[in-house]
Amino acid sequence: MSGIDWGVLIFTLIAIVSYGMYKSRGTQNIQGYLLSGQSSPWYSVCLSVMATQASAITFLAAPGLAYSSGMGFVQFYFGLPLAMIVLCITFVPIFHRLKVYTAYEYLEQRFDLNTRALTAFLFLIQRGLSTGITIYAPSIILSTILNINTTYTTLCIGSIVVAYTVYGGSKAVSYTQMLQMSIIFLGLFAAGIMVVQLLPADVGFGKAISIAGKMGRTNAIDFKFDWDNQYNIWSGLIGGFFLQLSYFGTDQSQVGRYLTGSSVSQSRLGLLMNGLVKIPMQFLILLIGVLVFTFYQYNRPPVFFNSFELNKLEKSSYKPQLGVLKVEYEQAFKEKQQSLNKLSSALERNDQAEIDQQRTVLQQSDEHTKAVRKQVTDLMLKNDKGADINDNNYVFLSFVTKYLPKGLIGLLIAIIFLASMGSTASALNSLASTSVIDIYKRLMNKDAGDEKYLSASRWSTVLWGAVCIGMALYASKIGNLLEAVNILGSYIYGTILGVFLVAFYIRHVNGKAVFYAALITELIVCICGWQKVVAYLWLNLIGCVLVVLIAMLLQLFLKNTAPEQRQA
Amino acid sequence: MSSQQDLPPFVKTWKQFYLLLIGWLVFLIVAFYLFTKYFQ
Numbered sequence: 001m002s003g004i005d006w007g008v009l010i011f012t013l014i015a016i017v018s019y020g021m022y023k024s025r026g027t028q029n030i031q032g033y034l035l036s037g038q039s040s041p042w043y044s045v046c047l048s049v050m051a052t053q054a055s056a057i058t059f060l061a062a063p064g065l066a067y068s069s070g071m072g073f074v075q076f077y078f079g080l081p082l083a084m085i086v087l088c089i090t091f092v093p094i095f096h097r098l099k100v101y102t103a104y105e106y107l108e109q110r111f112d113l114n115t116r117a118l119t120a121f122l123f124l125i126q127r128g129l130s131t132g133i134t135i136y137a138p139s140i141i142l143s144t145i146l147n148i149n150t151t152y153t154t155l156c157i158g159s160i161v162v163a164y165t166v167y168g169g170s171k172a173v174s175y176t177q178m179l180q181m182s183i184i185f186l187g188l189f190a191a192g193i194m195v196v197q198l199l200p201a202d203v204g205f206g207k208a209i210s211i212a213g214k215m216g217r218t219n220a221i222d223f224k225f226d227w228d229n230q231y232n233i234w235s236g237l238i239g240g241f242f243l244q245l246s247y248f249g250t251d252q253s254q255v256g257r258y259l260t261g262s263s264v265s266q267s268r269l270g271l272l273m274n275g276l277v278k279i280p281m282q283f284l285i286l287l288i289g290v291l292v293f294t295f296y297q298y299n300r301p302p303v304f305f306n307s308f309e310l311n312k313l314e315k316s317s318y319k320p321q322l323g324v325l326k327v328e329y330e331q332a333f334k335e336k337q338q339s340l341n342k343l344s345s346a347l348e349r350n351d352q353a354e355i356d357q358q359r360t361v362l363q364q365s366d367e368h369t370k371a372v373r374k375q376v377t378d379l380m381l382k383n384d385k386g387a388d389i390n391d392n393n394y395v396f397l398s399f400v401t402k403y404l405p406k407g408l409i410g411l412l413i414a415i416i417f418l419a420s421m422g423s424t425a426s427a428l429n430s431l432a433s434t435s436v437i438d439i440y441k442r443l444m445n446k447d448a449g450d451e452k453y454l455s456a457s458r459w460s461t462v463l464w465g466a467v468c469i470g471m472a473l474y475a476s477k478i479g480n481l482l483e484a485v486n487i488l489g490s491y492i493y494g495t496i497l498g499v500f501l502v503a504f505y506i507r508h509v510n511g512k513a514v515f516y517a518a519l520i521t522e523l524i525v526c527i528c529g530w531q532k533v534v535a536y537l538w539l540n541l542i543g544c545v546l547v548v549l550i551a552m553l554l555q556l557f558l559k560n561t562a563p564e565q566r567q568a
Numbered sequence: 569m570s571s572q573q574d575l576p577p578f579v580k581t582w583k584q585f586y587l588l589l590i591g592w593l594v595f596l597i598v599a600f601y602l603f604t605k606y607f608q
Contacts, residue, residue: 074600081593085586213607220600233597265574268582275589279596 001146001401001409008410012183013417017164020176024168030453033169034101034433036260044174045270048257049248050278051177051422056138057393059184059419062282064305064392066289067296070219072231074286077279079240083248084275087258088268090504091249096264101437102430103255103500110503111511113442118518119496120438123252124431126492128464131427132471135161137393138420139472142413144308145397154472157417161424162465166458170260173425180418187408187415188285194404195291200298202344208294209287210347211340214359215297215366217290220283242541246497252430253423292399297340299403303329303376305394309387313376316383322376329372336365428468432460490536491529494543495521501544502551509555517551 001009027033040048065073100106104123108116139153146153164172196205203211212218222232248254248271261267303326304310313322339361346354377389400412436457445452495518502514525543529536576585 078593078597081589085589088582088586209607218607219604221597221604223601263574265576269576272576272585272589276592279593283596283600 001413002406004406005410005413008407009414009417012411012414013160016176016179016183016418017160019179020164020172021167023175024164024171027169027171028454029450030101030436030457032171033454033457034256034429034437036169036171036174038260039262040174040260040266040270041262042266042269042273044178045258045261045267046273046277047181048174048177048260048426049254049270049274050281051181051419052253052257052426053247053423054181054184054419055134055423056141056416056420059188059285059415060138060141060393060396062285063289063292064395066217066286067293067395068392070217071283071286071290072219072222074220074279074283075222075231075233075236076240077244077282078233078236079238079242080244080278081275082237082241083244084271086245087248087271091255091500092258092267092271093264094504095255095259096261096267101259102252102433103250104252104434104438107499107503108442111514114515115499115511115518116438117443118515119250119499120434122492122496122522123250124434124439126489127251127253127427127431128467129471130489131424131431131464131468132475134420134424134427135468136472136475138416141393141397142416144306144394145401145413151473154469157420157424158465158469158472161421161428162462162469165425165428165465166461169457169461170256170429173429174257174260176425177422180422183411183418184415187411188288190408191400191404191412192284192288192291194408195288195295195399198295198403199291203294203298205291207344207347208291211297211343212290212294214343214355215293215362217293220286239541242497242544243493246493246540246544250493250496250500252434253426256430256433257426289396292396295399295403297336300330300333302398303373304380305391305398306388307394307398309380309389309391312387313380313383318379318383321379325372325376325379329369332365332368332372336362336369339365424468428461428464431464432457435460435464487529487536490539491522491525491543494540494545495525495547497540498544498547498551502548506548506552509551510558513554513558514547514551517547517554520550521546 029037031037062073095103095106098106098109100109102120104116104120107119135154135158136150139157140150142148142153143150164176168175196208199208209218224232225234226232248258258267258271261270302310313319339358343355343358343362345351346358377387380387380389397412397416401409404412436453440456440460441448441453445456448456498521499514499518502509502517521543524546525539528534528542529539534542574582576582579585579588
């Protein structure tokens with residue numbers, strides 16, 4: 001990276017963090033620290049929930065996915081607007097009316113202390129572990145691109161986030177996220193324009209999309225139901241709805257963001273605007289990936305985008321085999337280019353027969369290059385069983401660092417840092433809220449003053465920051481931790497969502513029934529997961545349904561116990 | 569909080585806003601379908 005890029009990167013990070021700290025100065029009570037004094041307007045709520053959901057991987061993996069398999073990933077978000085509506089009708093008014101700090105606080109008012117403590121505990125385990133990965137995943141990518149040790153990138157991201165989150169609490173998180181999202185939009189827009197500029201003179205925006213389309217990369221919608229295909233309209237609408245509802249409704253890192261709204265209306269509006277904007281935003285990010293794909297049809301891409309893994313193979317005893325595959329890859333690229341030129345002319349003439357013929361040829365050569373890449377990754381695994389053979393996250397960054405002008409590279413690297421910082425800051429704030437409000441204040445020190453709780457929140461943020469950074473540093477020593485954390489999330493999310501659904505919609509069920517239902521469900525879900533009865537994503541649905549059914553069943557046996565009348 | 573503050577912008581009730589969002593989702597699905605078909 002050039003001096004200009006380093007300058008842009010450092011200036012962007014300092015400016016945003018300073019702005020957040022300046023705007024959040026003088027926070028002197030627990031309400032201000034954990035909920036921004038509930039004074040945020042709707043646009044702040046909207047940008048904050050978007051920044052919390054969009055981790056660095058979102059901006060790296062999505063263009064890479066579009067490059068390798070097309071735009072079908074956009075369907076994953078189809079359930080989001082529907083989930084936003086349910087949240088606005090049920091969750092938001094209740095949380096606001098009861099003036100809760102955390103979602104789990106409501107569960108004590110509706111059920112009992114046991115249920116509140118159980119769900120808070122499950123959340124702390126899940127979020128505490130996954131936040132380490134939120135820091136680690138972009139750190140490893142940035143260390144490859146910037147050629148810096150992972151420890152330094154991890155410490156850099158982690159310590160900056162901890163510093164401003166401890167100082168300004170929720171307000172600092174919201175203000176930095178507003179600027180972060182603005183910079184992210186600006187950077188991605190500039191990157192999109194640059195990709196089109198870098199295409200050959202006779203290939204404009206429309207033609208670039210057409211070429212990618214003929215090679216199967218513009219498949220944004222798939223109506224065919226298929227259990228094995230994770231991205232189709234049905235999995236997006238049904239599975240996506242449950243996933244987004246459980247994430248936005250029961251995960252304190254999101255609940256804490258929309259509770260900062262100055263009123264029910266402002267929180268609602270923030271969430272609904274997120275529902276309006278999220279899908280087009282993801283579509284545009286994927287479209288950048290499609291444009292990068294077309295760019296690489298005219299400029300030979302590396303046989304594997306993760307240069308760290310490729311270099312490892314270069315230095316191994318498999319170098320001769322890699323050399324042969326590289327020659328084959330080069331040959332396949334040249335053949336593809338001939339066909340591409342014919343397709344380009346056919347598109348200009350609108351010669352449908354020629355377009356169809358060249359499409360078939362191009363798709364065959366695309367399969368050929370994929371097969372060569374597969375042989376390369378097989379070699380990587382032979383050389384090192386722990387090799388990372390998925391290079392989706394490196395496609396966009398590799399393009400950025402190699403082809404974009406000075407200055408813009410620094411800005412786009414800053415985006416990766418900012419996205420990681422945005423989601424990590426929300427997570428730390430939510431971990432502190434839950435630890436202090438649901439554990440410390442409720443179970444350990446009930447009658448302390450506001451100042452004491454504010455101090456406890458700051459120390460809790462520091463402690464969780466240290467735990468998450470430690471996790472991120474330790475993650476480099478365990479190969480498959482990312483998947484392990486995702487699996488752990490699926491073990492827990494469904495159960496918590498089930499508890500909340502019972503709380504909101506099945507009023508005759510009381511605390512004892514739902515508490516034991518949650519415990520039994522956790523046990524069953526753990527056994528199902530351990531025995532690999534189903535793919536782990538389905539554990540979310542199983543957990544949710546089981547809690548509801550078991551709670552209703554237990555309530556029948558416990559019917560002599562009067563249902564609690566705590567419903568607000 | 570006054571009832572005036574509870575009203576959403578552009579439309580008269582929250583229900584209308586929810587319907588607007590569902591309509592937007594349907595529009596996006598149709599637009600993406602046409603996009604997929606056109607460039608295929």
